[in-house]
Amino acid sequence: MKNKIYFDHSATTPVLPEVAEEMNRYYIDEWGNPSSLYQTGQSVKIKVDEARAKVADAIGADPKEIVFSGSGTEADNYAIKGAYRAKLKKGNHIICFGLEHPAVIEPCKYLEKKEGAEVTYVYPDKTGVLDSDAIEEAITDKTILITVMMANNVIGTIQPIKEISKIARDHKITFHTDAVQAVGNIKVDVDELGIDLLSMSAHKFHGPKGVGALYVRKGMSLNTLIHGGSQERGRRSGTENVAGIIGLSRALEIANKEIDFKKEHLSRLRDRVVKGVLDNIPDVSYIGDTKKRLPGNACFSFKYIEGESLVLHLDMAGIATSSGSACSSKSLEPSHVLLGIGMSAVEAHGSLRVTLGRSSTEEEVDEFLEVLPGVVDRLRQMSPFNAEKEEEYLDETEDHNIAHEHPDQHFSAES
Amino acid sequence: MKNKIYFDHSATTPVLPEVAEEMNRYYIDEWGNPSSLYQTGQSVKIKVDEARAKVADAIGADPKEIVFSGSGTEADNYAIKGAYRAKLKKGNHIICFGLEHPAVIEPCKYLEKKEGAEVTYVYPDKTGVLDSDAIEEAITDKTILITVMMANNVIGTIQPIKEISKIARDHKITFHTDAVQAVGNIKVDVDELGIDLLSMSAHKFHGPKGVGALYVRKGMSLNTLIHGGSQERGRRSGTENVAGIIGLSRALEIANKEIDFKKEHLSRLRDRVVKGVLDNIPDVSYIGDTKKRLPGNACFSFKYIEGESLVLHLDMAGIATSSGSACSSKSLEPSHVLLGIGMSAVEAHGSLRVTLGRSSTEEEVDEFLEVLPGVVDRLRQMSPFNAEKEEEYLDETEDHNIAHEHPDQHFSAES
Amino acid sequence: MYSEKVMDHFSNPRNVGEIEDADGVGQVGNPVCGDVMKLTIKVEKDQILEAKFKTFGCGAAVATSSIITEIVKGKSIDEALEISNAAIAEALDGLPPQKMHCSNLAADALHLAVDDYLVKNGMEPRANKPSHEEEDHEEEQID
């Protein structure tokens, strides 16, 4: 069962048919182990090397600087833990952007909890764009790693990576960027942007799930995350996900060719979404920066209603979207990204993320715009809140829960 | 370019066409993110759950006990490092079988070097079968983990897992088995065998490369290796390799159905290989246990010649095999497995591993047996050693290298 | 994720609204936490004739609100006080683990509404503390 309209391209993307077809060859025809000496293996090794060169080329790197991984998350873990453990002699301080994906935040928290790291989380203003001065100010003589994502997965905001990396370089601090949402969607050149470590993930640009890559600048030492048979020149052991690597490289090649088209096409559709929503629905706000933003990303907050319900109603109408509400995130808390740009929990619960992709059409946008007002209205009809009860709705201090009458019960905090 | 005859099924196996076809659906049709709330995602989540149930079923486990990973190597790393870090309060001693794959040995070495582990490596006799008493003897009050592989990748020897796990259980020590070579080839039941942690890898049983699984017995606490968005119930974050997981589960289902057939078919062919080699070629020995052995594995050592050359000559004749010689292993040392069962380095250099698979035929075996004697003969013609120079060949102490004349040069140790 | 029954009640919620001259009103949850339910009941001779709800919240919150308005209809005050959140979840053929004690407040709202009725009619409140089973959360997330 699939949705008729897919507006959640930041969550994942379909594999392009030509990519899938090429991958299939590496299951059926070229299935050798690249570590094997004979033809069946060596011919595959050559293809993996070619894929590595393609990926390197796509971001202005050298093939030796590319390490394939089992996901964007693994690439992030490898970068954060690897850099921290390798540089621990110099210091134990990490500067982490507050809006990072859990794939970056959780490794940081792990290092704080278990391996003596001190982590400073720096936050942006309400547009989500980080002021590079905030990084400069957070630096101590113990700082060994700065990690700032290139583009945010929830609000699409693009960070001033070049400015931040310059600060890192001036202080001789390793700079990592999670570019999982950026690579394949906007132009990325590791030299121009001054990046030491960069993570990407194939399924965000029409490649397969379960394969990513980490760019590791020449000369950078990184502590290994996965030890074993010394594949990836000892940096990431395990028999190579050959088909996945081929798929990643091919998808990236195609995605990069389409960047200009996508920029034009997606921004145009996205602007149509934004205008349509803001013009036709009351009590809604547009979240994030209007300019420094991924072309296909639109993010809103609707008052008085809750995001999971919104997503489910749109789903029933055949439209796939997502929300940063607590319920839809399953983490029992609303998106830390939305809270991190100063939104209240209530506003965050009412969020809706729409992310367009290369095959999105104007017709789809129009259908979405036709469906959405009715859904919002229906949910608002059902809501105990409205403009008249604004105060009760916005009041974050008062606890409306019966838990007040039963002070030994604190389930309300989790509800 | 592929070899006409593929006799290296322990290195990797071709993906079955029906498995590849099913995977393809998860690139083209069912490509949603299982974490997404809407149809496109939820329908995939259901399939991933079904796959998990299938895998659990194949080894007698509960679906909640299965954690998918990015390779057999990652499963091993997660098991070894995860168990060590989780149990560090109880002790720091690990007992590791000496013939383990690098995917197990290297994590152990890493823990020794960086995290205070003490590791005892226990070795078997020349058949490669471990005496469980050796485990019992190695146990100290600090022992928290015992890891013994189910079947060896070089010599195919199968270990007395049930006996060993009983000892572990009696001492309340966690027991891990690397079953990467066993799962899909021989029957495995985690309860019957008393296993706490078990690693598998899809590409060893006609599934795709780049996906594995770890069985984690209910109640076992394991320190997480890859942190992030809490997929796999928080145990292994990162968007699921959906197609890979489907491929693994389907391949395992088929492999398990074929176990009886393979046992009969492969042992018969393997015995034909062994008889053919031993009957027709002088100065060759058969390595490993003759009975407690994977059905498709045959491993030999040919005197006076070197394994890589042997593998390359067979390759030229269209036959894919492998060797535990230093040169073919690229680690600059002969296989630790062969040294670990008491073979000399020279014997190890002359090793040849033949591993048959489900589609191997008698004709292929016969062609191999026709080609091999000529190749061995040709290499022996070229060799400076022979029966008359036995002493020089076998002499491990004397250094025949000119390095002796230049004591400040020690390249010979690495040659 | 959700059972068919949950989706049925979510997509066709029964008895949405507020009873104007309600005999009892119960509101639980907190918008900060993402779930607020307001239940209004009509009671006659200690029997619940009608219930209506308004809910701000996720699919589980809406469905539990909806089904309780059906379940409670015709029940006595005594019977209503016996209904637990667990029973509501069961009536919906189960809820995902992470929804068990977050979005399943309908019985609590009902008990509050009943207490409200009792107090308004000069009786002692009788609802017990809300009972929330501890379930393990299956943590997941969006990306």
Place this chain on the structure above:
Amino acid sequence: MYSEKVMDHFSNPRNVGEIEDADGVGQVGNPVCGDVMKLTIKVEKDQILEAKFKTFGCGAAVATSSIITEIVKGKSIDEALEISNAAIAEALDGLPPQKMHCSNLAADALHLAVDDYLVKNGMEPRANKPSHEEEDHEEEQID
């Protein structure tokens, strides 16, 4: 992994064998390490007329042995002593990094053979220490 030229020399090795009444013999390597080369040369008036090899070792070891027997033919003693392992690798269009200083001993064997010839003929040995460039190993392995 190997260049075409390596594979050519490996599959069709030139001058395999031992010169019976060799003027110089050089053997290097160690079976424990997986590579042993034995080079025999025929010399006349300080000119190498012929060279033959026997090698126990990998593809690189065989190919370097084979090519040196060709390269050295007709060379003077002086010229032979100038040939380096690096030059041999180059003549084969390169060797994989991990083979550079492990299986590339042919020049060393040649120098030993020349020294053997010199000493046998009452001259001073002249070979320099073997020169092995340090290269980074691309670690790989079988599974």
